[in-house]
Each structure stands twice: as C-alpha cells, then as structure tokens.
Amino acid sequence: MTNTVLTAENISYLDQLSESSFELKKGFTTLMGPSGSGKSTCAMLLVGALKLSSGKVSYLSDTGTTSLNIYPETNSWVKKIQLESAQNRRVKRHIIRYCGYVAQTPELPRGMTVKDYIYNVRTAAGNKLDVRYLDWLLNKLGIAKNMDKIAASQSGGEQQRTAVAFALANKPSLFIADEPNASLDTKSGKEVLELTRSLADNGMSVLWITHTPEHQDYADNKLYAENGVVYE
Ligand code: ADP
Ligand code: MG
Numbered sequence: 001m002t003n004t005v006l007t008a009e010n011i012s013y014l015d016q017l018s019e020s021s022f023e024l025k026k027g028f029t030t031l032m033g034p035s036g037s038g039k040s041t042c043a044m045l046l047v048g049a050l051k052l053s054s055g056k057v058s059y060l061s062d063t064g065t066t067s068l069n070i071y072p073e074t075n076s077w078v079k080k081i082q083l084e085s086a087q088n089r090r091v092k093r094h095i096i097r098y099c100g101y102v103a104q105t106p107e108l109p110r111g112m113t114v115k116d117y118i119y120n121v122r123t124a125a126g127n128k129l130d131v132r133y134l135d136w137l138l139n140k141l142g143i144a145k146n147m148d149k150i151a152a153s154q155s156g157g158e159q160q161r162t163a164v165a166f167a168l169a170n171k172p173s174l175f176i177a178d179e180p181n182a183s184l185d186t187k188s189g190k191e192v193l194e195l196t197r198s199l200a201d202n203g204m205s206v207l208w209i210t211h212t213p214e215h216q217d218y219a220d221n222k223l224y225a226e227n228g229v230v231y232e
Pocket of ligand 2: 041
C-alpha cells in the first residue's frame with residue numbers, strides 16, 4: 001500500500017504555474033501561499049479543470065495508476081460532469097468518483113434546488129449516495145434547511161457550504177478545497193475546517209488550500225506555493 005495519493009511531475013500552466021513537482025500524501029495536507037502564488041491554478045490542474053501546459057498528474061490508487069494530461073479546458077466542475085468526450089471519459093469518471101473539489105469561487109447551477117444539485121447531479125455522475133451520511137453532512141454544514149431553495153440564490157456563505165456538501169456527498173477518497181472558508185464567517189469557517197479534519201481522521205485525504213498560517217496546525221503534511229511554484 002502506498003502512502004502517496006497523487007504525484008505531480010513538472011506540471012505547469014501558461015505563465016500562471018511554473019514547473020512544479022510534488023507528492024500528495026494520505027491525510028490532511030495544507031497548500032499555503034500568498035495570493036497570486038499559483039494555488040488555484042495548481043488545484044484546477046489536479047482535477048482536470050485546466051489543461052496542463054506540461055507535465056503529468058498521476059492518481060495512485062490501490063487499483064492502479066490513472067494519469068491525466070489530456071483534459072479539455074473548462075472552468076466549471078459541473079460543466080465537466082456533463083461533458084462527455086469519449087476520449088477522456090475514463091479519466092474523468094475516475095476523478096469525479098474519487099475526488100471532491102471545491103473551487104475558490106464555486107459556480108452553482110442556475111435554477112436548481114440544493115436538493116436536486118446534490119442528490120441528482122451526484123447520482124447522475126454514477127455515485128451511490130449514503131443517505132444517512134448525507135443527512136449528517138448537510139446538518140453539519142448548516143444547509144439541511146435549504147434543501148428546497150434555489151442553490152445559486154442562497155447567500156455567499158451558504159453557496160460555499162453547498163459546494164462543500166456537493167464535493168463531499170459521495171465520500172470522496174480525496175477532497176481538494178480551494179480556500180473553502182473564504183466567504184464564511186470565522187465560526188462557520190472553523191466548523192468546515194474541523195469537519196474536514198474529522199473526515200481526514202476517518203481516512204479521507206485532503207488538500208486544503210489556504211493563506212491562513214493557523215490552518216497548518218490541522219495538517220499532517222504541508223505544501224507551499226510561492227511565485228508560481230508549488231513545492232513540498
Ligand atoms: P492563488 O490561488 O495562489 O491566489 P492563482 O493560481 O489564482 O493564485 O493565480 C496565479 C497567477 O495566475 C497570478 O499571477 C494570477 O494573476 C494569474 N491568473 C489567475 N487566473 C488567471 C486568468 N484567468 N487569466 C490570467 N491570469 C490569471
Ligand atoms: Mg486562489
């Protein structure tokens with residue numbers, strides 16, 4: 001059994017991320033760096049939301065290695081779920097099943113209720129949902145009361161927590177969260193951090209992107225970003 005969740009080898013993107021190599025290990029990892037250092041670009045490359053300019057990302061699972069370096073460019077995770085290009089289907093399916101991702105500014109689908117978004121979109125992506133876990137999660141995130149509301153017309157903080165719920169709905173092996181408490185108040189931000197830490201204690205791996213040094217207190221492993229380079 002490997003302790004490595006994924007490897008990035010010399011990955012780069014235009015002039016936004018220079019060649020970076022690192023391993024993401026099991027457990028809770030923070031990616032810390034100042035604004036503009038390349039954190040979000042790195043996250044989008046890892047989940048295939050941007051197409052690599054160079055390098056390779058490999059997801060290492062017990063069932064083998066899946067590499068991606070062939071992704072179509074898209075800036076929306078939801079769009080990606082609906083995208084069906086045969087060429088990339090295998091890789092995409094793997095990542096959607098395996099990895100939950102919250103973008104720094106999540107775009108929720110227009111006109112869809114929170115319930116439809118989380119349950120139906122997730123199920124359509126081929127995921128089996130554990131309803132009891134989902135109830136627990138939605139209560140923890142404080143959005144259980146919003147199930148029948150239009151997801152995109154909630155407050156900024158509620159939208160962010162909805163995006164977190166969506167990402168965590170199918171118990172991903174890996175959760176990549178790009179400053180997920182940026183638009184949350186201190187209290188609910190800490191709740192999301194502690195919820196994530198508790199899921200990591202139960203076996204989920206986490207890449208937690210932040211520019212708040214104190215969040216590193218929750219980390220098992222640390223990555224850094226500076227001047228467009230991500231390093232260990
Ligand atoms: P971070 O998440 O650490 O704040 P980003 O990955 O968002 O950093 O940005 C890295 C660099 O790429 C920055 O210099 C930023 O200005 C630039 N950048 C980010 N998004 C875009 C974009 N859509 N078009 C052009 N440049 C961008
Ligand atoms: Mg960012």
